[in-house]
Amino acid sequence: SHAVTDRRGAEDYLSRLGEVGRKFDQLIEGLAKRQQLGVIPPRFVVERVLTGMRDFIANPAAQNPLCTNLSAKLAALAEIAPADREALLTRCVQALDGGVLPAYRRLIVFFEQQLPLATTDDGVWKLPDGDAYYRHLLREQTSTRMTPQEVHDLGLSEVARIEAEMQAILVAQSELRPQESVAQALARLAKEPRFRYPDTDEGRQAALADYTAMLREQLERSKSLFGRLPAAQIEVRRVPEFKDKTAPGAYYFAPAMDGSRPGVFFANLRDMAETPKFGMRTLAIHEGVPGHHFQIAIAQELQGVPTFRKVLPFTAYMEGWALYTEWLGKDMGLYANDPYGDLGRLQAEMFRAVRLVVDTGIHFKRWPRERAIAYMVEKTGLAESIVVAEIERYVVDPGQACAYKIGMLRIQAARARAQQALGARFDAQALKDFHDMLLAGGALPLEVLDEQVDAWITRRRQGL
Numbered sequence: 001s002h003a004v005t006d007r008r009g010a011e012d013y014l015s016r017l018g019e020v021g022r023k024f025d026q027l028i029e030g031l032a033k034r035q036q037l038g039v040i041p042p043r044f045v046v047e048r049v050l051t052g053m054r055d056f057i058a059n060p061a062a063q064n065p066l067c068t069n070l071s072a073k074l075a076a077l078a079e080i081a082p083a084d085r086e087a088l089l090t091r092c093v094q095a096l097d098g099g100v101l102p103a104y105r106r107l108i109v110f111f112e113q114q115l116p117l118a119t120t121d122d123g124v125w126k127l128p129d130g131d132a133y134y135r136h137l138l139r140e141q142t143s144t145r146m147t148p149q150e151v152h153d154l155g156l157s158e159v160a161r162i163e164a165e166m167q168a169i170l171v172a173q174s175e176l177r178p179q180e181s182v183a184q185a186l187a188r189l190a191k192e193p194r195f196r197y198p199d200t201d202e203g204r205q206a207a208l209a210d211y212t213a214m215l216r217e218q219l220e221r222s223k224s225l226f227g228r229l230p231a232a233q234i235e236v237r238r239v240p241e242f243k244d245k246t247a248p249g250a251y252y253f254a255p256a257m258d259g260s261r262p263g264v265f266f267a268n269l270r271d272m273a274e275t276p277k278f279g280m281r282t283l284a285i286h287e288g289v290p291g292h293h294f295q296i297a298i299a300q301e302l303q304g305v306p307t308f309r310k311v312l313p314f315t316a317y318m319e320g321w322a323l324y325t326e327w328l329g330k331d332m333g334l335y336a337n338d339p340y341g342d343l344g345r346l347q348a349e350m351f352r353a354v355r356l357v358v359d360t361g362i363h364f365k366r367w368p369r370e371r372a373i374a375y376m377v378e379k380t381g382l383a384e385s386i387v388v389a390e391i392e393r394y395v396v397d398p399g400q401a402c403a404y405k406i407g408m409l410r411i412q413a414a415r416a417r418a419q420q421a422l423g424a425r426f427d428a429q430a431l432k433d434f435h436d437m438l439l440a441g442g443a444l445p446l447e448v449l450d451e452q453v454d455a456w457i458t459r460r461r462q463g464l
């Protein structure tokens with residue numbers, strides 16, 4: 001994402017590479033202090049980190065993505081003479097050989113020494129003051145005061161509700177076979193040719209083209225629910241192949257603050273069997289329009305507020321908003337004639353509800369990783385490869401996965417509260433204004449967001 005639009009950009013790029021060794025040494029120092037305090041990652045984490053780093057430095061420096069990326073960016077700059085480009089690339093290779101790659105090797109040595117100390121217990125309960133630490137993380141990630149048990153119980157309740165809604169759609173479409181669970185039906189449908197792209201370059205290009213068309217349609221339909229749209233554009237790209245094996249199914253990368261780079265919805269196309277067509281619409285809403293792109297781009301474009309208000313992340317708000325907009329797709333009419341797309345929406349919601357159960361299961365109830373994987377496969381019908389990557393993510397980022405569903409439910413509750421308070425005055429224009437108000441303050445803790453909603457309701461009642 002580092003912009004190289006002139007020679008200064010290239011020099012800055014090389015300068016950043018020159019600091020990698022210092023950064024890694026500071027990281028190793030911090031890891032060593034943690035180890036002295038008894039804080040060591042689970043064994044599988046250390047193994048995965050070692051594999052990723054060894055792969056990253058396996059090729060000569062000139063073939064490393066940090067060099068090939070700079071080479072591609074320089075090739076697009078006609079104002080830099082070929083000889084100067086070669087000189088810059090030579091310096092890039094030298095920076096890798098002299099600093100970056102040795103830094104990776106030092107970190108590899110550290111983890112090789114730590115590996116025998118790592119255990120297969122995956123929850124933070126095993127760490128010093130682990131239970132208190134997890135309660136703190138839930139507070140931080142959800143910006144609520146819910147206890148681990150309350151989060152776990154909420155997850156079980158939501159899983160049951162969503163499962164019933166999915167079953168109703170499957171029955172209505174005559175898709176639920178005798179003795180087949182909802183998740184088994186979803187897994188079977190995902191394998192059917194009508195819902196799959198070929199696992200080829202052509203199949204991947206077709207998926208990206210369809211995502212682009214979806215974003216275009218969603219942007220147009222959003223005009224009926226939003227008064228303000230982001231100025232920043234959005235693109236769909238494939239997750240880079242060098243990192244797709246351990247990356248999530250999709251993610252959003254914010255636009256540049258100066259408008260020089262669009263927002264990007266990255267779709268993981270490592271295995272097209274993981275991309276059933278009936279789930280794509282919901283993913284395009286969540287990561288793109290009007291999900292993360294609207295929330296993050298509009299926050300960056302706010303005027304008259306301190307910079308931290310434009311960029312400060314509150315997970316429950318940001319992910320809660322994106323999940324709320326998946327549900328908002330019904331208001332946009334995106335699932336009106338697409339029961340399978342609605343099934344994909346519910347599968348995505350189930351995905352987030354299950355997170356409440358497995359995150360608290362791992363870190364509070366002391367579930368082994370294998371139990372969490374089995375539960376998620378059983379309830380979502382997702383490919384095991386997706387589930388394994390997700391569960392491993394929850395292990396290394398405790399509490400984060402709980403923020404999505406809790407944030408969504410709080411935003412839905414805020415909307416219901418506004419509708420009840422305003423009655424007939426909560427019309428189509430009021431809904432637009434409500435959404436604009438939710439996005440007008442940047443990311444907020446949920447408790448602060450509730451205060452903003454209540455203040456908005458009071459103003460509307462007063463006709464302001």
